[in-house]
Structure formats: structure tokens, C-alpha cells
Amino acid sequence: MPNKVSARVLNSATEVLRKKLGAKVVHTDAAMLEAASYDSSRISVRPAAVVRPTKRAQIGVVLELANKHGIPVTPRGRGTTLMGSAVPIQGGWVLDLLALDKIEIDAEAGLAHVQAGAKVGDVQRAAAAAGWFYPPDPSSKEYSTIGGNIACNAGGMHGGKYGVTRDFVVALKGYLPTGEFVEWGTATRKFAAGFNLRDLWIGSEGMLGVVSDAVLRLIPAPAARWTLLTSFADEVSAFRAARALFGARVQPAICEFLDRYSVECAERAMRTTIFPGQPGKPVILLELAGSEAELADAKQAVLAWARAHAVGHREAKTREEAESLWAVRRKCSGAMFQMGDAKLNEDITVPLGAYEEFAVWLEQLRVKSRLAIPTFGHLADGNLHVNIMYHKAAPRECRAAERAVLALMKKVVALGGAISGEHGIGLAKTPFLRMQHSPAQVRAMRAVKDALDPRGILNPGKMFDVFEVWKAPRVAVSFPWDHK
Amino acid sequence: MPNKVSARVLNSATEVLRKKLGAKVVHTDAAMLEAASYDSSRISVRPAAVVRPTKRAQIGVVLELANKHGIPVTPRGRGTTLMGSAVPIQGGWVLDLLALDKIEIDAEAGLAHVQAGAKVGDVQRAAAAAGWFYPPDPSSKEYSTIGGNIACNAGGMHGGKYGVTRDFVVALKGYLPTGEFVEWGTATRKFAAGFNLRDLWIGSEGMLGVVSDAVLRLIPAPAARWTLLTSFADEVSAFRAARALFGARVQPAICEFLDRYSVECAERAMRTTIFPGQPGKPVILLELAGSEAELADAKQAVLAWARAHAVGHREAKTREEAESLWAVRRKCSGAMFQMGDAKLNEDITVPLGAYEEFAVWLEQLRVKSRLAIPTFGHLADGNLHVNIMYHKAAPRECRAAERAVLALMKKVVALGGAISGEHGIGLAKTPFLRMQHSPAQVRAMRAVKDALDPRGILNPGKMFDVFEVWKAPRVAVSFPWDHK
Numbered sequence: 001m002p003n004k005v006s007a008r009v010l011n012s013a014t015e016v017l018r019k020k021l022g023a024k025v026v027h028t029d030a031a032m033l034e035a036a037s038y039d040s041s042r043i044s045v046r047p048a049a050v051v052r053p054t055k056r057a058q059i060g061v062v063l064e065l066a067n068k069h070g071i072p073v074t075p076r077g078r079g080t081t082l083m084g085s086a087v088p089i090q091g092g093w094v095l096d097l098l099a100l101d102k103i104e105i106d107a108e109a110g111l112a113h114v115q116a117g118a119k120v121g122d123v124q125r126a127a128a129a130a131g132w133f134y135p136p137d138p139s140s141k142e143y144s145t146i147g148g149n150i151a152c153n154a155g156g157m158h159g160g161k162y163g164v165t166r167d168f169v170v171a172l173k174g175y176l177p178t179g180e181f182v183e184w185g186t187a188t189r190k191f192a193a194g195f196n197l198r199d200l201w202i203g204s205e206g207m208l209g210v211v212s213d214a215v216l217r218l219i220p221a222p223a224a225r226w227t228l229l230t231s232f233a234d235e236v237s238a239f240r241a242a243r244a245l246f247g248a249r250v251q252p253a254i255c256e257f258l259d260r261y262s263v264e265c266a267e268r269a270m271r272t273t274i275f276p277g278q279p280g281k282p283v284i285l286l287e288l289a290g291s292e293a294e295l296a297d298a299k300q301a302v303l304a305w306a307r308a309h310a311v312g313h314r315e316a317k318t319r320e321e322a323e324s325l326w327a328v329r330r331k332c333s334g335a336m337f338q339m340g341d342a343k344l345n346e347d348i349t350v351p352l353g354a355y356e357e358f359a360v361w362l363e364q365l366r367v368k369s370r371l372a373i374p375t376f377g378h379l380a381d382g383n384l385h386v387n388i389m390y391h392k393a394a395p396r397e398c399r400a401a402e403r404a405v406l407a408l409m410k411k412v413v414a415l416g417g418a419i420s421g422e423h424g425i426g427l428a429k430t431p432f433l434r435m436q437h438s439p440a441q442v443r444a445m446r447a448v449k450d451a452l453d454p455r456g457i458l459n460p461g462k463m464f465d466v467f468e469v470w471k472a473p474r475v476a477v478s479f480p481w482d483h484k
Numbered sequence: 485m486p487n488k489v490s491a492r493v494l495n496s497a498t499e500v501l502r503k504k505l506g507a508k509v510v511h512t513d514a515a516m517l518e519a520a521s522y523d524s525s526r527i528s529v530r531p532a533a534v535v536r537p538t539k540r541a542q543i544g545v546v547l548e549l550a551n552k553h554g555i556p557v558t559p560r561g562r563g564t565t566l567m568g569s570a571v572p573i574q575g576g577w578v579l580d581l582l583a584l585d586k587i588e589i590d591a592e593a594g595l596a597h598v599q600a601g602a603k604v605g606d607v608q609r610a611a612a613a614a615g616w617f618y619p620p621d622p623s624s625k626e627y628s629t630i631g632g633n634i635a636c637n638a639g640g641m642h643g644g645k646y647g648v649t650r651d652f653v654v655a656l657k658g659y660l661p662t663g664e665f666v667e668w669g670t671a672t673r674k675f676a677a678g679f680n681l682r683d684l685w686i687g688s689e690g691m692l693g694v695v696s697d698a699v700l701r702l703i704p705a706p707a708a709r710w711t712l713l714t715s716f717a718d719e720v721s722a723f724r725a726a727r728a729l730f731g732a733r734v735q736p737a738i739c740e741f742l743d744r745y746s747v748e749c750a751e752r753a754m755r756t757t758i759f760p761g762q763p764g765k766p767v768i769l770l771e772l773a774g775s776e777a778e779l780a781d782a783k784q785a786v787l788a789w790a791r792a793h794a795v796g797h798r799e800a801k802t803r804e805e806a807e808s809l810w811a812v813r814r815k816c817s818g819a820m821f822q823m824g825d826a827k828l829n830e831d832i833t834v835p836l837g838a839y840e841e842f843a844v845w846l847e848q849l850r851v852k853s854r855l856a857i858p859t860f861g862h863l864a865d866g867n868l869h870v871n872i873m874y875h876k877a878a879p880r881e882c883r884a885a886e887r888a889v890l891a892l893m894k895k896v897v898a899l900g901g902a903i904s905g906e907h908g909i910g911l912a913k914t915p916f917l918r919m920q921h922s923p924a925q926v927r928a929m930r931a932v933k934d935a936l937d938p939r940g941i942l943n944p945g946k947m948f949d950v951f952e953v954w955k956a957p958r959v960a961v962s963f964p965w966d967h968k
Contacts (some may be wrong), residue, residue: 108731109836180924189834189865190905199683220733293777349672352593381673422676440664451935
């Protein structure tokens with residue numbers, strides 16, 4: 001635990017910081033403090049100041065001073081995380097990186113040089129304009145930042161074929177919790193000089209250092225895409241079919257699954273059935289990407305697979321038709337709030353070999369808990385979003401949701417899966433960390449934390465301290481990135 | 485620095501270990517000790533025992549006892565490393581992982597479950613038999629182990645398109661220096677739960693933990709390959725041409741460069757000129773991989789590029805012809821010993837944008853040092869093998885080689901490159917670590933080392949302690965993997 005800093009020390013350090021960096025960088029007005037008090041978890045704790053650096057070196061100044069006085073510092077991008085990872089749970093300073101948002105594409109080398117506050121969607125567009133492709137695509141990509149994506153090693157729909165954020169980070173620049181500037185890796189695709197602190201930082205949720213800049217690897221943009229929507233008799237059939245597809249060495253760029261409950265949500269929201277005459281069937285939405293020649297071969301394999309396994313399939317002949325198929329996926333998430341006013345969105349992973357067993361178990365959990373648990377996700381990497389819906393005002397449902405999430409986490413670990421595939425731990429998953437990791441593993445992670453952040457100032461209270469998110473009050477705010 | 489262990493403590497601990505694990509696991513005969521005293525660096529220090537576990541849990545027993553008594557433990561695969569990383573420089577115990585060599589392919593999920601001692605070539609063949617492909621291919625692959633490849637984050641010729649070992653490691657099992665068993669990651673392609681100690685272990689040269697098992701990601705085997713040998717007027721033209729190729733978004737599976745000196749070595753060894761009438765021209769050897777349809781498109785682009793940039797090109801029409809083109813690459817390395825009986829083989833990286841500048845500078849270095857410095861390497865990821873050749877008995881050449889290697893390292897760091905792309909630091913690159921890394925970076929790496937290995941028992945004396953390899957005596961041994 002970090003030393004609690006006194007209000008006197010905190011206020012005087014904030015004044016020192018304001019003198020050093022100016023009132024345009026160090027903010028203490030109520031509106032800024034309120035806005036930085038929560039992220040998409042809607043858990044809220046007011047910080048003493050919001051620092052928004054406009055130059056990289058200011059990050060070092062903030063951390064050096066914070067380290068000297070033991071002041072908690074919570075790094076922040078847009079705050080789209082659902083895990084509470086950006087909530088300044090111990091107060092102190094919020095380090096807001098949104099003003100550092102430069103993007104430069106090295107079109108020849110296929111590298112993007114970006115600052116932490118750059119928006120992922122903007123990086124993708126800048127890359128595309130130069131004929132390159134940046135695959136990681138969390139659903140928050142039009143809001144979330146590269147820094148935030150690095151902090152939780154964000155994934156998205158392209159993970160199965162292309163990988164996640166980690167797979168595209170070539171080098172990082174940033175600051176240790178002591179305020180010292182460091183560079184991990186160079187703008188070359190190989191680097192084997194010294195311990196790999198670049199990758200240790202990736203996914204460290206702003207607890208081991210603050211990223212200011214990243215070099216990202218790009219890949220040639222696929223020339224063509226082809227989209228197919230398939231429906232299945234039930235979830236077990238859909239999962240079995242997915243295994244058959246991967247077993248046949250087909251690598252779709254995207255392979256999104258929606259269970260019958262997610263499909264029902266989407267169908268209600270769209271006021272139509274996806275496959276006429278077959279309402280509420282689980283679907284798999286596939287996208288192939290590659291050269292025209294590649295796709296021509298792969299299409300035939302996928303269509304043969306669909307005829308053998310699916311009860312229905314529909315091919316998009318144009319980009320507009322593909323968009324209409326994608327509408328199903330986009331509608332399902334927001335429409336879930338018909339089933340409850342609170343959601344525990346768990347981004348677990350399940351190994352391929354356990355898919356059917358998990359589908360059967362999840363159906364039993366629904367029956368036992370008497371809760372709606374619509375589930376969708378990325379089948380090519382086993383990353384499923386299990387959405388446990390409940391009503392905050394109904395005590396039975398609250399208890400059932402808490403029991404259901406604990407049972408879910410135990411089950412995925414027992415199956416050889418992970419409690420988080422792409423969201424990270426933050427506050428929300430802290431009760432489950434020790435299901436995933438043995439005492440020795442937790443001790444090793446804490447030892448690394450203490451080694452790099454001896455005063456425990458960087459994003460304190462996260463990962464290791466247990467926080468029962470389902471008992472925490474939430475602020476009533478809506479975000480532009482809420483699924484409507 | 486670790487506490488030096490007394491001979492009495494070491495001998496009695498060795499006896500305890502032998503009682504625990506048996507004489508078939510704990511070896512102290514002279515032949516075993518001698519063979520484990522060196523790696524391909526040929527620097528030699530006798531250990532007190534060689535421990536070759538036949539069961540995973542024995543690794544924990546070794547480390548727990550070593551940690552208790554402060555005994556140096558040097559993990560070891562085949563010892564193909566050129567860096568001295570496997571030399572037990574402070575004595576103690578060598579932990580030889582060769583007997584743990586199981587390989588299991590999960591053909592459906594496209595994953596290889598392997599033990600640390602499994603040979604890389606065997607993993608590739610097992611994957612290929614199941615229709616999958618494991619791309620990392622260091623030239624030592626018919627000898628080197630997965631554990632060793634993970635220890636130095638080995639690369640090889642496929643790095644530019646497919647990535648290096650790190651890019652294929654999904655999960656690791658192994659032991660902390662304290663002997664505690666840990667698992668980093670699960671057999672799923674996404675994992676965002678806790679700090680990423682999996683990747684911290686990758687490339688940590690056996691200094692932060694001992695890997696016993698790995699889960700490796702496989703990719704669908706490319707259906708077809710196509711090979712083209714191209715020659716260029718000079719090195720600068722070759723480098724400029726490579727930049728044009730990548731800038732055109734062509735991603736060859738392999739893009740090997742040999743400078744004129746490497747080509748001359750190969751031509752002398754093969755007693756023929758590669759392009760008749762054009763002896764001693766630098767070459768680029770390209771291989772495209774993919775579906776037949778993909779290759780058909782890419783071939784046309786590459787041939788157009790060759791006509792525009794190369795002074796000669798030759799396409800392989802059959803696999804046999806491709807093999808004969810590859811013979812050039814394989815011959816060059818061994819033939820270099822015509823130019824000196826000692827070689828400093830430096831696997832530096834250079835950013836794409838600095839290719840021509842580096843070529844000009846390297847030619848100046850040759851003139852100034854009056855040494856042969858044949859250079860070849862992997863152009864798609866900027867990883868060049870710069871071979872500084874000298875005669876051990878010639879004092880001028882020894883001094884010139886030492887000065888040349890220091891100048892080389894300064895230059896690559898100044899260009900934004902790396903002192904090692906795929907070999908690691910070991911002993912041989914310790915004099916250059918602080919050129920690559922600032923004092924803050926080195927402090928952070930050491931802090932991580934001390935946090936995970938508080939008694940400093942695991943592969944001590946490497947990375948941080950400066951060792952001037954060019955002054956060290958070498959044993960006269962030859963290895964099956966020496967380039968002939």
C-alpha cells in the first residue's frame with residue numbers, strides 16, 4: 001500500500017506543479033475534476049488535479065514530483081475502459097494524455113509513430129491513407145487512445161488472424177514512476193538487447209510506467225473483403241462448426257459469434273428477423289480479407305463449410321450489404337439493457353477444445369441464476385463477452401449476478417481459459433485475479449511492481465487490492481461510446 | 485553481484501541434490517562438466533555439476549536448493565548461442581534441459597505444446613505434418629531448442645513477414661529463481677490478466693526464470709513458395725532496391741542480403757560465379773510464400789521490381805533450383821574463415837530509412853580498419869550480420885577488430901538501430917549494453933532482476949557485468965552446427 005499523502009502535502013505539491021507547468025496544463029476546476037473522476041465503469045473518486053501535458057517531458061516532471069511526495073498518479077486516455085482502470089481510486093493526480101496525439105506514418109517502413117493520446121481510429125485512417133493497415137480494433141476505437149489500448153493490451157474482432165495490440169507494438173517511449181525517461185525497443189522489427197520491458201509495460205494498466213510514444217507495426221492493407229452471415233440450430237452447433245472451420249486451416253479476418261439471446265436483442269432492436277422464418281438463432285459473422293485471388297479460393301471453402309454446418313447463410317455481394325450484416329453485431333450490445341439496467345460484461349477466454357462444454361455450462365448457469373446472460377465474442381481467439389444482466393433494485397438479482405460472475409470465472413480458469421482476454425483487471429476483475437494466478441505468480445507480479453514503483457504512486461489500488469465492483473455506487477452519466 | 489558460494493557449501497549442496505534427484509539426473513563426471521563448460525562462444529568455465537532433469541518438477545527442486553545456498557545456476561539448451569549466454573561463468577550448476585523435449589500438436593487449435601528442450605526443427609516438422617507452420621527459423625534450428633530460442637527471442641530469415649519467437653509464444657510454464665512453479669498465459673490467443681511476465685521472460689536469457697514448457701501459435705502452412713535471386717551493382721543500390729520493394733507493400737517471406745564480400749566467399753567455396761560474367765556482386769535472395777493465387781499476383785510485382793532495380797535476376801522454376809539458389813546463402817558464412825581465424829559476428833539492426841547511410845559507413849569502416857567485414861542478413865527487418873574477421877595471432881588485427889566493433893555499435897545506436905536483433909547480450913555484448921540503454925533503463929532492468937531473483941543465482945554474470953569477449957581465451961572445439 002502506498003503511504004497516504006496528507007491534504008497539506010497534496011495541495012502544496014499541486015501548487016508547485018502548477019507553477020512548473022502552468023494553469024493550462026494543471027487543472028483544478030470542478031468540471032475537470034468531476035470528468036476525470038470516473039471512466040466507463042462509472043465508479044467515481046475525485047482527484048486533486050487533472051494534469052494534461054502538452055509536451056512529452058511534462059510527464060516526467062509530474063512523476064518526479066509525485067514520486068518525491070508519494071502522490072497517487074492515475075494515467076488516463078479517453079476513459080472508455082469498463083474495468084475502472086482509469087478511476088483515481090486513491091485520489092491524487094490524474095495524468096490525462098489526450099493532448100499528446102500526434103500520428104506520423106512511415107509509409108516506406110510500414111510503421112506508425114504515434115503519441116499515447118492518439119485515437120485508434122485516427123491511426124487506422126492515417127495508416128490506410130498510406131496503403132497500410134493497423135488491425136487492432138476494439139469496439140471503442142473511435143474514442144479510445146493508443147495509450148489506453150497499450151495499457152490493457154486491447155484486442156477486438158481481428159485478434160484471431162492478426163493478433164492484439166501487443167503484436168503491433170515495436171517500440172515504446174515513456175517514463176518510469178520515478179519520472180525518468182526510458183525507451184524500450186527501436187524502430188526496427190527485431191530487438192534482443194536487454195530485458196523486454198516494452199512488453200512488460202504492454203498490458204500493465206498504467207501501473208509500471210507511463211507510455212508517451214509508440215512505434216506500431218503496420219501490415220499491407222488487404223485488397224478485398226468478403227462477408228458471410230451464418231446461423232445455427234443452437235450454440236453448441238455453432239461452436240462445433242467454428243472448430244471445424246479452424247481445423248480446416250481457414251483463418252477468417254473476423255469470426256464473430258452471437259448467441260440466441262444476443263440475436264434476440266438485435267432482432268428486437270431492428271424489428272426484423274435476421275434469417276426470415278428462423279428468429280433467435282445463434283449466428284456467426286465471418287469476414288475474409290486478402291487479395292482478390294486469395295479470397296476466391298477461401299470463399300469456396302467457407303461456403304462449403306456453411307452448407308455442411310449452418311442452417312442458413314447469407315453472403316454480402318456489396319459493401320452496403322456487408323454493412324447491413326454488421327448492423328446485427330452492433331445492435332445487440334445496447335439492446336441488452338432491455339433485460340436489466342446493470343451489466344457485468346466479462347471478456348473471458350475459453351480454449352477451442354472446451355467450446356461445447358462451455359456452451360452447455362453457460363446455459364445451465366442461465367437456468368440456475370434466473371438471469372439473462374447474452375453472450376457474443378471473437379471465436380477465432382476464444383474471447384467471449386459474457387454479459388450478466390440484472391436490475392440494481394432487485395436484491396435477488398444482485399446476489400445472483402455476483403454468484404454467477406464468480407462461478408463463471410472459476411469455470412473458465414478450470415477449462416484452461418482466462419478471466420480477461422482484452423479488458424485487463426483494473427478494479428472490476430480484482431476479485432478474480434487469484435483464481436487465475438497462484439500466490440507465487442501474484443508475488444512475482446507485485447515484486448516487479450515494487451521494483452519499478454517503490455513508492456507505489458502509479459495507478460495505486462488496482463489489480464492487487466480486491467474491489468467488489470458490484471457493491472460500488474455508480475455515477476449516472478452517459479458516454480458517446482455507449483452502445484445504443 | 486551474488487554472494488560467492490564456498491566450495492564446501494557447493495559440494496555438500498551438490499550431494500544433497502544428487503540424493504534428491506539421483507545420479508542419472510545430477511552429473512559430475514569430467515566429460516559432462518567439460519561439455520557443459522562452454523557454448524558456441526567457446527569461452528569455458530567448469531561447473532560443479534550438470535543437472536539434466538527428466539521431469540519438469542525437478543527444475544523446481546534444483547532452483548529451490550540453489551536459492552537456499554546461493555549457488556549459480558546456468559540454464560542450457562544445446563549451447564548453440566554465440567554470445568556466451570550458456571557459459572557457467574561463475575561456476576555452480578548447469579541446468580541442462582535437453583531431456584525435456586516433448587512436442588504435441590493441437591491440430592485443431594493450431595497450437596504446439598512443447599517442452600523447453602524440444603528442437604526447433606522437430607517442432608517445425610511436427611507442425612508441418614499437421615498442416616501447420618512454425619515460422620521462426622534461426623540458422624541453428626536443427627540443433628537449437630525452443631527454450632534457447634525463447635531465452636534470446638530468436639529470429640531468423642522469416643522475421644520480416646512473420647515475426648520472431650516472441651510473436652509465436654502464447655503461454656509459458658516454468659520456475660521462478662526461488663523454485664516456485666508459475667504459468668504465464670493460457671492456451672488461448674488472448675490474455676489480459678495481470679502483468680505480462682510471459683513476455684518479460686522471453687528474451688531474458690535465462691536470468692529471470694526457467695522455462696519448462698511453451699504453447700506456440702502456428703499459422704496455416706503456405707501452399708506454395710517462389711524463389712528469386714537478384715544481383716545489384718553495389719551495396720547501396722541493393723539497399724535502395726529493398727526499400728523500394730517494401731515501400732511497394734510487397735512482403736516477401738524471406739529477403740536475404742549478401743554483400744559483395746559474402747558473395748565472394750560463397751563463390752570461392754562453390755568454385756563458380758553466381759551470375760555468370762558478374763562475379764562478386766551483392767545479391768538479394770527473395771522467397772514469396774502463400775497460396776498459388778496470391779503468388780501469381782506477387783510474382784509479377786517482384787519481377788517488375790527486379791527488372792527496374794537489379795543487374796541480374798534468376799527465378800527458381802523448381803524446388804531443386806530453389807535449393808541451388810539457397811546454397812549461396814549457406815556457403816557464405818563458413819567460407820569467411822578464409823579471411824581470418826576469428827570472427828566477431830554482430831547481429832545488429834538498422835532502421836530501413838538508414839540503409840544506404842549504413843552501407844556507405846560500413847565500407848569506410850572496412851577501409852579504416854583494414855579488416856574484412858563481410859555482411860549479410862535479413863533485409864525485411866533490418867537485421868544484419870556484420871562479421872568482423874581477424875587473425876588472433878596478429879596484434880594489429882585484434883586491436884582493429886575491437887575498435888571496429890565499438891565503432892559499429894555506436895553507429896547503429898546513433899542510427900536508431902539495435903546492438904542485437906536476435907542473439908541477445910550474454911557475455912559477448914555486455915560492453916555495448918550501455919550504448920543501447922540509458923542509466924535509467926539499466927537500473928530498471930536490474931531492479932526487475934533483483935525483484936525476481938533476490939539472491940542473484942540465475943545465470944549470474946551476464947548482461948550487466950562487462951566482459952570483453954575479444955580478450956577471453958577460447959577452447960578449440962568444433963560443433964556440428966559450425967558453418968562449413
